[in-house]
Amino acid sequence: MEIEVRHARIVEMINATGSLSKAAMKIGIPQPSLSAQLRRIEKAVGGSLFVRSRSGVTPTPLGERVIPMLAALAEQADAVIAEAAVDTSSTLRFGTAEWTPPTLRGALRSMLPNIDMRTETILPADAVDTVQRGALGAAMVSSMDSIVPIELSDRDLAKATIVRDPVWLALPVRHPLADHSVLSASQLEGLWWIGYARQHWFSPVERHLLDGLGQRDRSVSHYAGGYHEAMSWVRHVGAAALTPLTGATSDVRVVPLADTHYTELTLVWHKDAMSSGTARQLVEVIRRYYYQYAWSFPGYRSWLGALTDVPSEVPDPSRLVTADSSPGF
Structure with a gap:
């Protein structure tokens, strides 16, 4: 037999x-x-x-x-x-949180040319529920361990980790601390902060990390409703803010923290919307896109090279980064 x-x-x-x-x-x-x-x-x-x-x-x-x-x-x-x-002429509605860069949509459509890729910007807190209801076929969801976990109660949903996204300190480009290669907790004393509104998914992560850095009584100038608003305030009022790299913009400087923590970027999809093979392709193209974006920040490559536990999925930068590549997230 x-x-x-x-x-x-x-x-x-x-x-x-x-x-x-x-x-x-x-x-x-x-x-x-x-x-x-x-x-x-x-x-x-x-x-x-x-x-x-x-x-x-x-x-x-x-x-x-x-x-x-x-x-x-x-x-x-x-x-x-x-x-x-999978119907190769089908439509896949794909959600990303807060802001969807056109270059990411272009990368997704290039990877799946026979699928009508419809992208949609969604609220982070609604991502899993939107996929569960079938309004989206798949979405990128951010989380952090037990602080803001991803919970899938529906057996028709599946998930896969795309990348671990480091949380760093965002500063104005000309700030005295902006050129440091790494910052310790003691160097954060006396900063003015931009926080995140309570309804934003990153707010409990921010509170948890800053409390651990001894910034429980920090002075907060403004509570922003999203990353890009927070980065705008950082740029214009000279304040500081925590942000994962996916929340940073090219007009601020992000500096590593000595005790770096990570959020996770996860792909969540409905099994009826696409196959596991297509999901693996999505994870790969978004992962490569992320690292191309991350390497556009000064110091990221040297920081990554200093790690003793570099993620195995990190691609070769020589094949990704070009002189004019600075996609947004």
């Missing part, structure tokens, strides 16, 4: 449930039939995949090696089926 995709799905379900009876119930076949199929599968692979006991089943040493391979086979088959089901 040759191993087929349906066999991989059976083994994957047994492993996931830890029980032959539960797996049979989920697959929708009688348990004796499932047990018989498992015996044929084990004969085909040359040994037992599970140890049976009263409490359920657990993988054998052979199973520990083979089951992940079978699970990968099932996943690849799902991706092929889903990709084949």
Whole structure:
């Protein structure tokens, strides 16, 4: 007997449930039939995949090696089926928070030329709900661990991390601290701050980070409704503001903090809107776009080079950055 995709799905379900009876119930076949199929599968692979006991089943040493391979086979088959089901002339409504740069839309349309890409700027707090309701097929969502997590309660939604986005200090270009390579907490004393309005997703992140930097009693000049408003105030009134790189603009200077924290940029999509293969393509093109944007900031490349845990997905800058490339986010 040759191993087929349906066999991989059976083994994957047994492993996931830890029980032959539960797996049979989920697959929708009688348990004796499932047990018989498992015996044929084990004969085909040359040994037992599970140890049976009263409490359920657990993988054998052979199973520990083979089951992940079978699970990968099932996943690849799902991706092929889903990709084949995507209508190449369909419309994909794609949301980004606060501001959608035309260059990002151009990159997305170049990557998926046969899909009518409709971009839409949305409120960060509404991103997941908008995708869940089907008003958008996919959206970029920002989050930070337990402070502002992404919670997907709908099984029809999926997510994938695009990048970890460092939170730095935004300053006017001519500010005395603007040329520093890195800033310590003590150097933040005495600054005037631009904060973020309570309804903005970044507000609790900002409070958490500044409290940790000893700036609980900071002087706040203005509470902005978004990143670009905050950057405008930084530029015009000489104040400082925390911002992830995706919130910074080219007319301010962003300086790394000694204890850098990260937000995460995540792609959330509805499984009915696009396949996992298309989602992977989206993640890749947005990731490359992000790093091209990040490298347009002075000092980013040297800061990244000093890290001991550079993310594995960081591309080669020589293939991304050109003299006139400074896309916005």
